[in-house]
Amino acid sequence: MIEFILSALVILITTSVGWFVRVNTSPFSLPGPLTLPYFGNGLSFIGRDVIQVIDKWTSKYGKTYQIRLRGDWILMVADADFLRQILASKSFVKRDNPISQIPLDMYKKGLVLNPDVAVSRIHRRLFKSATQGQRFLESACLISCQKADRLLEIIFTNQCTEGARLVDVAKYFKLLTLDIIGRLAFGYDFGALEEGVKHALVSRIVKYLKGVQYFGFTVPLLRSKKAVKDFVENANYLRDLEYNTLKRAREELAVRGQDVTIEDAKSFPESLILEQQQAMAAADSGAASDLEFLDDNYLACDIRDMLLAGTDTSSNALTYIFYFLAKYPEKSAKVRSELESTLPTSYSDPQFSKMLLKLPYTDAFIKETMRLFFITPIIVREAAEDEVVNGLLIPKGTRVNLNLSYASTDPSQISQADEFLPERWLVPAQASMLSKIVFPFGHGTRNCVGQHIARVEMRAVLARILPNVDVHLLSPDQQVETGFDVVLHPKDDCLLLKFTRRNSGAF
Ligand code: HEM
Numbered sequence: 001m002i003e004f005i006l007s008a009l010v011i012l013i014t015t016s017v018g019w020f021v022r023v024n025t026s027p028f029s030l031p032g033p034l035t036l037p038y039f040g041n042g043l044s045f046i047g048r049d050v051i052q053v054i055d056k057w058t059s060k061y062g063k064t065y066q067i068r069l070r071g072d073w074i075l076m077v078a079d080a081d082f083l084r085q086i087l088a089s090k091s092f093v094k095r096d097n098p099i100s101q102i103p104l105d106m107y108k109k110g111l112v113l114n115p116d117v118a119v120s121r122i123h124r125r126l127f128k129s130a131t132q133g134q135r136f137l138e139s140a141c142l143i144s145c146q147k148a149d150r151l152l153e154i155i156f157t158n159q160c161t162e163g164a165r166l167v168d169v170a171k172y173f174k175l176l177t178l179d180i181i182g183r184l185a186f187g188y189d190f191g192a193l194e195e196g197v198k199h200a201l202v203s204r205i206v207k208y209l210k211g212v213q214y215f216g217f218t219v220p221l222l223r224s225k226k227a228v229k230d231f232v233e234n235a236n237y238l239r240d241l242e243y244n245t246l247k248r249a250r251e252e253l254a255v256r257g258q259d260v261t262i263e264d265a266k267s268f269p270e271s272l273i274l275e276q277q278q279a280m281a282a283a284d285s286g287a288a289s290d291l292e293f294l295d296d297n298y299l300a301c302d303i304r305d306m307l308l309a310g311t312d313t314s315s316n317a318l319t320y321i322f323y324f325l326a327k328y329p330e331k332s333a334k335v336r337s338e339l340e341s342t343l344p345t346s347y348s349d350p351q352f353s354k355m356l357l358k359l360p361y362t363d364a365f366i367k368e369t370m371r372l373f374f375i376t377p378i379i380v381r382e383a384a385e386d387e388v389v390n391g392l393l394i395p396k397g398t399r400v401n402l403n404l405s406y407a408s409t410d411p412s413q414i415s416q417a418d419e420f421l422p423e424r425w426l427v428p429a430q431a432s433m434l435s436k437i438v439f440p441f442g443h444g445t446r447n448c449v450g451q452h453i454a455r456v457e458m459r460a461v462l463a464r465i466l467p468n469v470d471v472h473l474l475s476p477d478q479q480v481e482t483g484f485d486v487v488l489h490p491k492d493d494c495l496l497l498k499f500t501r502r503n504s505g506a507f
Pocket residue numbers: 095117119120123305306309310311313314317375376379380440441442443445446447448449450451453454
């Protein structure tokens with residue numbers, strides 16, 4: 001106990017000295033809320049909604065201001081132009097979490113999303129490749145349709161009441177996206193929809209994802225030993241799973257013989273192994289290769305990143321899309337009618353995945369949902385070197401907190417900013433203006449590598465579910481309360497809606 005108090009005192013004194021020095025030497029002359037030693041402005045977040053606190057400061061201090069979290073200055077930005085310039089700059093590729101630093105060795109061991117841009121390098125190359133990228137999209141479409149059909153079966157057989165089914169869409173979409181990523185990234189089905197969180201593996205993954213939020217948002221001094229121990233245990237368990245995935249892919253490729261090329265990869269893990277083998281062969285013959293980004297640790301990170309970045313994001317986006325479908329029945333009918341009139345009835349038709357990308361109203365509906373419920377409202381970056389952006393010198397090492405959700409509902413930029421109007425995306429001039437302000441998948445060199453997969457996934461799920469059900473709110477004034485940790489999500493991860501089966505649907 002005495003040791004704890006002494007170390008707390010040492011930290012307090014050293015950071016307070018640092019605080020005075022930095023206040024006086026800070027190149028920033030920006031306004032910002034008053035700070036406390038050690039905690040800076042951190043205490044303002046405890047027990048409060050982080051986004052609300054930040055938005056309130058934006059209203060008070062302007063779209064560019066400064067705060068302090070523990071020992072660090074944070075530059076806060078909510079101006080769309082400024083945001084875009086930072087995201088496009090090569091000096092800001094490093095992602096960081098200022099609220100509570102995750103210990104560096106955890107990144108190094110690949111236990112959490114790696115801040116190092118190298119990790120996404122192979123990922124990007126694979127997803128951008130014409131043949132591989134296309135194959136991932138087709139798989140994402142097929143798996144999403146199969147899982148959406150299964151979800152409907154579960155909803156309409158597991159409950160005995162006739163008529164309307166009460167459905168926790170947040171829960172089901174989480175299980176559905178876990179299964180999709182299981183198949184896409186790990187090459188097999190997690191069985192989440194079938195068994196829910198009772199399934200041992202799924203329970204580990206869900207606890208691990210919660211653990212990441214805990215680390216991200218709990219100051220180290222306040223972390224419980226048990227939470228840290230559980231987190232490391234679950235993270236290591238997942239790491240074993242990733243290594244087993246790579247081992248399995250390697251064995252399967254060995255059975256198929258020597259001549260398998262990258263074009264023959266049947267899954268994401270197989271693509272990773274083939275990239276590795278190709279780079280090893282290039283290195284052996286003295287040619288330049290990406291070998292340094294292709295050791296098993298990096299490959300395991302690539303698999304983990306899909307899980308970390310591709311489950312809660314898509315599931316919460318789907319949850320909010322269904323909330324708006326229930327809230328606006330006429331707009332929902334328009335989406336359904338477009339899906340029914342454009343898509344082939346069977347998803348095994350090769351035209352199905354192509355036509356999924358030709359749904360203007362559905363696309364507008366999804367974009368408008370993601371504008372109002374911004375899934376990753378805040379992105380955090382670190383300046384790798386001194387850089388002048390928007391006339392402001394941002395010194396090397398500065399952490400920059402980008403408030404994407406504020407920009408996307410900024411009333412000074414968007415008319416009727418708080419209203420749900422998908423139609424605004426159908427007017428070319430407005431859509432072009434909006435796309436400079438609203439970027440739900442980020443922007444620049446570290447934008448979302450899975451955005452095309454996410455788009456296909458959301459449309460495929462809509463296409464299989466909406467023609468078969470009417471979605472209703474529980475009461476006309478039902479609101480969805482949101483919380484934020486790493487992503488925006490419905491409070492308690494639960495959103496109840498009513499589903500009634502439509503007899504004319506294909507299901
Ligand atoms: C609606 C769903 C999704 C949203 C809103 C979303 C949003 C984002 C955003 C904003 C970023 C950039 C963060 C930054 O700039 O720091 C990002 C990164 C990323 N996303 Fe997504 N994402 C979604 C779905 C997916 C899916 C389905 C996958 C995988 C299949 C995925 C994989 C990734 C990965 C791996 C990164 C990290 C890229 C890097 O480290 O450079 N995302 N996502």
